[in-house]
Amino acid sequence: MTTMHRTTGATRLMMLAILFGMAGRSAAAQWSGGVGLADSLLAMGRVASAESLYYAASSARPRDAAARAALGRYLASRGALRIGAVLLEEARLFGGDTARIARSLAPIYLSLGDYRSLATLPASPLSPAEQKRVRWLVSHPSVLEFPDSAATLTYRSIVDGSGIGVLSLGIGDRRVDALIDPRASGIIVRGRAARRRDGLHTFGDDSSGVVAVVHELHIGDVTLGNVPARLIVDSARGTPRSRQVTIIGLDVLQRLAPTFNPTTQMLTLRRSGQIAQVVSGTRTPMLLDEQGFRVLVDDHWVRAGSGATAKLLSTRPWTLDAKRGAIVLQ
Missing domain, CATH: 1.25.40.10 (Tetratricopeptide repeat domain)
Known part of the structure; x- marks a missing residue:
């Protein structure tokens, strides 16, 4: 609280x-x-x-x-x-x-x-396909395999406001570069890659795409099992490359109390999902709700895709302390 x-x-x-x-x-x-x-x-x-x-x-x-x-x-x-x-x-x-x-x-x-x-x-x-997925997840809950108390891996920070950075993921047996997008939820696979269903369980489609689950999502040495996903297959030929991307929502990482260091291009994940209540740095209030991820900057809520937020999160190390409603800027 x-x-x-x-x-x-x-x-x-x-x-x-x-x-x-x-x-x-x-x-x-x-x-x-x-x-x-x-x-x-x-x-x-x-x-x-x-x-x-x-x-x-x-x-x-x-x-x-x-x-x-x-x-x-x-x-x-x-x-x-x-x-x-x-x-x-x-x-x-x-x-x-x-x-x-x-x-x-x-x-x-x-x-x-x-x-x-x-x-x-x-x-x-929920749509009928989403309800079908939820019923399946009741008997196949998400699992977390974490070999140590913390895991460190590389990522590439970006400053154009499209996301926090790019992270290499394993979906089944394939590796993909995924955009970390605080405006998204779960895993989104878009474009030609969405036609490949290996490592995925699908439940039908709705107005937003094919409702699915990733059986095993590998983030460095960390494995998340049965992660909600959505597949968006663009049927038109010549789909722009910018739309042929895989996205990982910040909500997937928030349970692991991630620390992003754009200077070293390193990402740290914590098995406990917690950081110390007293930690060095500046605590900045955040909101994460149906309006997306927002940070309080100069007494104003700034959305994740804004230039101010992109500059803030791409130039200073920071930790998402979602359980206490804050990011900690170093």
Whole structure:
């Protein structure tokens, strides 16, 4: 769970106005406004103030579905996935919008590898092919083979904003260069390479391509088993080379607390998925949700594909501490 921070005097006054009510407004309206204010503060980059208000709203009305769901979404976006999922499940029990909550829970369950909960999710947003894959994953869960406590391998950083870098992967018996893209989820194989199905299990297609699983994904000496994937086969001749790429989403690596060093072009992965709470460097808040990966730069949320983020992550060593909702810049 993220750390509570002290709020400014101005923010305390705003919170008190909500906590003790404003004349002529019902309790429900007050707490709807509290969540809205927290959302606004978060959008403005005032993370500590927003967090305090999310907690205050949920604590004061613990059975209010909107406040519960808002706190759950916030905590999940800061890396507290399991706690966020529990709060969203409670919000559904308290009468929250089942379909909207399902859209929030689906990627959280997928990141947690909680395929059983995903398979039984009410009002599931998954396509029939995705549902078929999830049912298969219930009895074939993802596995991790890690020979040591940490693994170090090479990658090539890039500065054009298309991704974090390029990493060599093994999919079955073949080697591919994959773009590390914080905007993507799982493994995406695009172009001619998507026609090769060795090392893959497919479940049918939907509007986004062929739904699949990579049986064994090799990242250096680390092996991930049964990793969700998507195949996008471009049928037109002369498909641009830029679209014939393999992509690995940052969500695949985040569970291994990766450290990227663009100076040495080395990537470090950790079996525990954790780094020390006190570590040298500057902690910068991050969000990872349906809007993608965003970092707080100069009190503004900056998307992964922006020039500012690309420059930041391609010139300084950094560690993704997703469980604490931050990146640590060296």
